[in-house]
Amino acid sequence: MRTPTSCAAPTSIAIARIARPSFERRSQICRRPVIASAAPSVANLAHGTVTPPSVKFAPAYEGVTARVSPLHTSSARFTSSNESPNVRRNVAKIGAALLQTDANSVTVRDGGVFGPNASVSLRDIARAFYLAPADLPGDTDPHGLEVTQGYAPERLTGLHTGSAHAAVVAVDPETGGVEILDYVVVEDAGVLINPMIVDGQILGGTAQGIGSALYEEMPFDGQGQPLASTLADYLLPGPPEVPDIRVLHMETPSPYTEFGQKGVGEGGAIGPAAAIANAVNDALKVRGVEICEIPITPRRILAALRS
Numbered sequence: 001m002r003t004p005t006s007c008a009a010p011t012s013i014a015i016a017r018i019a020r021p022s023f024e025r026r027s028q029i030c031r032r033p034v035i036a037s038a039a040p041s042v043a044n045l046a047h048g049t050v051t052p053p054s055v056k057f058a059p060a061y062e063g064v065t066a067r068v069s070p071l072h073t074s075s076a077r078f079t080s081s082n083e084s085p086n087v088r089r090n091v092a093k094i095g096a097a098l099l100q101t102d103a104n105s106v107t108v109r110d111g112g113v114f115g116p117n118a119s120v121s122l123r124d125i126a127r128a129f130y131l132a133p134a135d136l137p138g139d140t141d142p143h144g145l146e147v148t149q150g151y152a153p154e155r156l157t158g159l160h161t162g163s164a165h166a167a168v169v170a171v172d173p174e175t176g177g178v179e180i181l182d183y184v185v186v187e188d189a190g191v192l193i194n195p196m197i198v199d200g201q202i203l204g205g206t207a208q209g210i211g212s213a214l215y216e217e218m219p220f221d222g223q224g225q226p227l228a229s230t231l232a233d234y235l236l237p238g239p240p241e242v243p244d245i246r247v248l249h250m251e252t253p254s255p256y257t258e259f260g261q262k263g264v265g266e267g268g269a270i271g272p273a274a275a276i277a278n279a280v281n282d283a284l285k286v287r288g289v290e291i292c293e294i295p296i297t298p299r300r301i302l303a304a305l306r307s
Helices: 023-030 066-081 084-099 122-131 195-214 271-287 298-306
Strands: 011-018 034-038 054-057 107-109 112-114 119-121 147-151 162-171 178-188 246-250
Touching: 084 107, 084 112, 084 119, 084 122, 112 122, 119 122, 162 271, 178 195, 178 271, 195 246, 195 271, 271 298
Parallel strands: 178 246
Antiparallel strands: 011 162, 034 147, 107 112, 112 119, 162 178
8 A cells, every 4th residue: 555645634535336237228228230251261171270250350349348358259250160061061162163073072181172083173163153153053152162150148137247336535625636546446257368458357346446536527607618628627537647557367167148247347337436436435435525426626626524
């Protein structure tokens, strides 16, 4: 714990717990499927295997994407990989058509399709499908050498992290300044696919939440003109304002995703405002003051103390 520099007593601690974001935000996350495209590479098909799919794009939606990308894209990759045999089957059918033989009599190997008496390369198969489709049978799968698969979780609940936040703050009653002396986050994002990325999400989200609690505000005048149109007026927390945040992980796998992973961003971003506001109010209760509006700026603290 750091020693307070500019802030005097009182000092206090408060804890805020969150279970999940609002249903509206969660529904925005899940209502459009993530699309994955599995396109086999010639090099891998040449050795008789199909390249695992990659997530090519996800349609835009109103939610925040980074926090749930592992939830959707990892499962989408898994779902599409189950479709890879379809690519091999389509390649075999197109190759058999070019060889004028039955699809059951050919094999896909060594960079081509081999029949009883001849073979055709994957390059020629791709050229025929994309550049000369008229040479192929009418029942050729229009997806040809690609497989596209969508994915959506089975249900909307149990997909996002839960967390608990604890903050120790010092409030200077003379200046209204607030200093965060210590901060701890305990979060549960299910199976941690990449713990370093999870730490980054929690630390970055908590820093964002500190901004919401103490600094960031978009005021307007009576004519609707913004009063914080530059970063000189719209304050953001920087390294001096963000403490050394301690993050503790729990792992409760989600039963509704392929690998038990959950979205993680909410675990850092939502809790700070409540934890810091409660800590500040606990520190000010000896003076009979309670602040119920964020950000808790020095102006609001001083106004509350004077009233």
